[in-house]
Amino acid sequence: MSELKDCPPLKYYDFKPVEHVKVCPRYTAVLGRSEDDGIGIEELDTLQLELETLLSSASRRLRALEEQRQILTDWQDKKGDKRFLKLAKDPDPAATSRHKPKKQKLDVKGGHGPGPGPGRPKSKNLQPKVHEYEFTDDPQDIPRTPKNDAPNRFWASVEPYCADITNEEIRLLEELLKPPEDEAEYFKIPALGKHYSQRWAQEDLLEEQREGARANDKKKNLMGGPLSELDAKDVDSLLKKSESQHESQEDSCPFGPLTQRLLQALVEENIISPMEDSPIPDISGKDSNDAAGTSPRSQGKAFSVPHTRSLEARIKEELVAQGLLDSEERPGPGGDSEDEVLAELQKRQAELKALSGHNRARKQELLRLAKEEMRKQELRQRVRVSDNEVMEAFRRIMAARQKKRTPTKKEKDQAWKALKERESILKLLDG
Amino acid sequence: MSADTKIAELLTELHQLIKQTQEERSRSEHNLLNIQKTHERMQTENKTSPYYRTKLRGLYTTAKADAEAECSILRHALDKIAEIKSLLEERRIAAKMAGVYSDSDPPRKTMRRGVLMTLLQQSAMTLPLWIGKPGESPPPLCGATPASSDYVAKQGDKVAARVKAVDGDEQWILAEVVSYNHSTNKYEVDDIDEEGKERHTLSRRRIIPLPQWKANPETDPEALFSKDQLVLALYPQTTCFYRALIHTPPHRPQDDYSVLFEDTSYADGYSPPLNVAQRYVVACKENKKK
Numbered sequence: 001m002s003e004l005k006d007c008p009p010l011k012y013y014d015f016k017p018v019e020h021v022k023v024c025p026r027y028t029a030v031l032g033r034s035e036d037d038g039i040g041i042e043e044l045d046t047l048q049l050e051l052e053t054l055l056s057s058a059s060r061r062l063r064a065l066e067e068q069r070q071i072l073t074d075w076q077d078k079k080g081d082k083r084f085l086k087l088a089k090d091p092d093p094a095a096t097s098r099h100k101p102k103k104q105k106l107d108v109k110g111g112h113g114p115g116p117g118p119g120r121p122k123s124k125n126l127q128p129k130v131h132e133y134e135f136t137d138d139p140q141d142i143p144r145t146p147k148n149d150a151p152n153r154f155w156a157s158v159e160p161y162c163a164d165i166t167n168e169e170i171r172l173l174e175e176l177l178k179p180p181e182d183e184a185e186y187f188k189i190p191a192l193g194k195h196y197s198q199r200w201a202q203e204d205l206l207e208e209q210r211e212g213a214r215a216n217d218k219k220k221n222l223m224g225g226p227l228s229e230l231d232a233k234d235v236d237s238l239l240k241k242s243e244s245q246h247e248s249q250e251d252s253c254p255f256g257p258l259t260q261r262l263l264q265a266l267v268e269e270n271i272i273s274p275m276e277d278s279p280i281p282d283i284s285g286k287d288s289n290d291a292a293g294t295s296p297r298s299q300g301k302a303f304s305v306p307h308t309r310s311l312e313a314r315i316k317e318e319l320v321a322q323g324l325l326d327s328e329e330r331p332g333p334g335g336d337s338e339d340e341v342l343a344e345l346q347k348r349q350a351e352l353k354a355l356s357g358h359n360r361a362r363k364q365e366l367l368r369l370a371k372e373e374m375r376k377q378e379l380r381q382r383v384r385v386s387d388n389e390v391m392e393a394f395r396r397i398m399a400a401r402q403k404k405r406t407p408t409k410k411e412k413d414q415a416w417k418a419l420k421e422r423e424s425i426l427k428l429l430d431g
Numbered sequence: 432m433s434a435d436t437k438i439a440e441l442l443t444e445l446h447q448l449i450k451q452t453q454e455e456r457s458r459s460e461h462n463l464l465n466i467q468k469t470h471e472r473m474q475t476e477n478k479t480s481p482y483y484r485t486k487l488r489g490l491y492t493t494a495k496a497d498a499e500a501e502c503s504i505l506r507h508a509l510d511k512i513a514e515i516k517s518l519l520e521e522r523r524i525a526a527k528m529a530g531v532y533s534d535s536d537p538p539r540k541t542m543r544r545g546v547l548m549t550l551l552q553q554s555a556m557t558l559p560l561w562i563g564k565p566g567e568s569p570p571p572l573c574g575a576t577p578a579s580s581d582y583v584a585k586q587g588d589k590v591a592a593r594v595k596a597v598d599g600d601e602q603w604i605l606a607e608v609v610s611y612n613h614s615t616n617k618y619e620v621d622d623i624d625e626e627g628k629e630r631h632t633l634s635r636r637r638i639i640p641l642p643q644w645k646a647n648p649e650t651d652p653e654a655l656f657s658k659d660q661l662v663l664a665l666y667p668q669t670t671c672f673y674r675a676l677i678h679t680p681p682h683r684p685q686d687d688y689s690v691l692f693e694d695t696s697y698a699d700g701y702s703p704p705l706n707v708a709q710r711y712v713v714a715c716k717e718n719k720k721k
Contacts, residue, residue: 010487012470015463015494017456030446031453039442039449041519045557047449048512049685052560054452055505056647056684059562062498063650066565069491072484 010071013064018057024050165373173367177360187349189342256312258319379429386422393418434518441515448508455504459497466490502564513559524587547624548668551605554589555708560684561644563651574646574654577714584608584618584640591663591672591713592620593637594629603663603672605711606631608638624670639663639716645709648681655680656688656712664690665711674715678704688712 021028027050030039039047193199255263319325393415400407407415469490473483561573571578584590585608592606606620609630618638622629646654656662656677663672675690687708691701 010473012474015466017460017463020453020456027449027453030449033446035443035446038439039446041438041442041515044512044515045553047445048509048557048559051449051452051505051509051512052562052684054456055502055509055562056560056649058498058501058505059564060649062495062502063565065491065495065498069488069495072488072491075484 010068011064013068015061015064017061018054020050020054023053026050027054164377165370167374170367170370170374173363173370177363177367179360183356186352189345192339255308256315258315259308259312262315262319376429379425382425383422383429386418386425389418390415390422434522438515438518441511441518445508445511445515448504448511452501452504452508455497455501459494459501462490462494462497466494502562506562509559520587547670551623551665551670551711552708555710556685558642558645558708558710560647561651561654562647569646569651569654570644572640572642573644574642574651574709575656575712575714576642576646576654578640582640583611583613583635584638586610588643589623589641589710590618590620591639591641592618592631592633594622594631594633603639605665605670605672611635622670639713641710641713645684647684648686649683652680655709656714661715662688662690663713663715664688664692664707666692667705667707672711672713675707676701677712681709 018024026043026046030043030047033039194202316325393411396411397407397415400411466487469483469487473487561569563569569576571582588608590606590608591603593601593603594606596602605623607623609619609621611618616635618633618635620631620633620638622631646652648655657680658677660677662675662677664675665671666673673692675692678689678691681688687706689704690707690712691704693700694702697703
């Protein structure tokens with residue numbers, strides 16, 4: 001029973017002080033004397049022995065007190081921690097065996113009296129018991145490790161990994177599982193903007209316009225407002241014109257990229273020979289005089305060419321058939337495969353998708369485990385409660401037995417109920 | 432101030448210290464009783480409530496402080512005794528020297544053997560007990576702890592001395608240091624048994640200083656010789672050291688060693704266990720000599 005979990009491993013030492021009247025007669029005698037009587041030189045030896053006895057007892061008490069106090073302190077710091085139970089020796093035998101020999105010792109000393117031969121009256125029959133005394137009472141055995149707080153620090157650092165899971169933590173996990181609001185943001189593919197060359201051209205133009213405006217401002221100071229307004233209109237129209245030109249240029253070539261490339265290759269090849277003589281096949285079916293349609297700008301608005309799409313497809317087919325082109329080379333949708341930036345973007349997005357998918361799976365697993373652990377924790381809590389109930393019932397029955405009466409029906413029933421309940425919870429926990 | 436008045440003064444101080452000791456002791460008695468009661472209550476209830484734990488801790492702390500105060504005052508009193516004794520010893524040596532130097536004096540009466548033995552036992556018994564504070568380790572010459580290698584025994588110190596007897600045999604005898612010559616590294620020692628009336632001059636190798644403190648088996652058992660260790664021990668009722676094995680170390684401060692002397696007259700080569708005081712047991716250096 002003394003091994004109860006909630007008991008610190010105290011030894012309940014007998015701290016009774018030495019009975020000096022019995023053990024130290026000379027000391028007692030000296031105490032009774034007045035100042036004038038004093039102490040004789042011949043008494044010194046005996047007094048020394050008696051004082052040594054007192055000092056030895058006091059130092060031993062000091063050490064034991066320190067040890068017990070340390071145990072209490074450690075135990076309070078680390079409540080219910082079994083590690084410290086192990087550190088200290090089994091409390092029971094030490095406590096009982098400690099008491100008896102000490103009394104024996106006192107008795108022997110009492111009989112000693114002052115000034116007999118050294119250890120002469122040491123009785124042989126006492127030795128075996130004294131032996132046992134030495135083993136239990138060896139102060140060198142007392143563990144002094146608790147003074148070192150390294151273990152405490154260590155356990156404190158481990159604590160977060162072993163502690164119970166709280167609702168707080170579950171909530172945090174659930175929070176983490178919600179898809180972030182800005183997730184879609186990362187999977188958006190922005191529309192293709194204007195080509196940088198065009199944008200730059202436009203920007204340059206705007207810059208110039210601004211500079212022009214500044215120059216105009218200076219002029220305006222001299223000439224007055226209306227002119228500057230006119231100027232601004234001028235610039236606007238100029239810009240519009242150039243823009244329309246840009247657009248027309250963009251739309252000017254109705255042919256697909258393959259057709260253009262093929263054509264370009266053929267043109268480049270014959271760059272030296274005069275245009276007229278070049279045997280350019282009239283694939284497009286347009287006017288052959290028109291230098292293969294490479295300068296649509298000159299014609300202003302685009303000419304309309306029919307079947308460019310089917311032409312492009314046909315060329316592609318032919319090129320693949322000739323082995324000049326890999327059919328897989330252009331898997332992108334709508335011929336976008338030429339766009340390196342897009343390809344990179346798509347690659348990264350795929351990576352992100354895989355990664356976040358993996359993370360989500362982990363989090364879900366973690367949440368599942370945590371919930372399961374919570375359930376177990378609850379059960380363990382209940383086991384603890386029912387453990388206490390069982391102990392309570394046991395104590396009641398033991399008390400009854402000590403009083404030499406049979407436990408009442410009610411007590412028995414309670415004990416059985418507590419036991420069964422505990423059993424069932426344990427089964428739940430295992431299952 | 433003459434030695435006598437000094438001693439008288441010290442004795443008065445000692446008396447006061449002893450009275451203070453008892454005051455301290457009765458002051459702490461109440462608390463110890465309280466601890467005992469609390470222990471009993473805790474043990475019968477078989478359960479330690481936080482209330483008892485806190486209470487006990489407080490009681491322990493107070494009792495500890497009390498014990499510390501008691502120890503300190505007791506140490507003080509013991510120091511006083513040691514001081515008085517050293518004064519007495521000085522006086523004794525001075526008297527002895529005076530006796531040696533005056534040849535005209537009638538030869539000193541030889542002490543009766545029985546008286547000498549009682550004296551030796553008495554001095555063994557009153558060898559001060561070394562009681563360290565917690566965490567302190569025993570000093571040299573406490574129990575089995577040997578002296579440091581450069582230790583020089585003082586005048587009047589008791590030693591074991593290896594001397595050559597008339598018949599050529601070598602013996603370890605109990606002797607008292609007269610002087611030490613630093614240039615020759617030799618001791619002059621007197622045989623304690625004045626029947627011999629001999630003064631020996633011996634190299635320091637032949638001298639083993641005797642312990643100056645008893646080791647306390649209750650607090651410093653490691654400072655004692657352990658069972659079956661080979662030692663030199665003073666044979667009871669003689670002034671000679673002989674080789675012996677420790678049979679049992681002492682268990683309490685006033686206990687003696689129980690030793691088995693090497694003795695060929697017994698079948699197993701050892702005498703039955705005999706008691707020898709801590710003061711007269713020293714380490715045996717030579718590993719073989721027989």
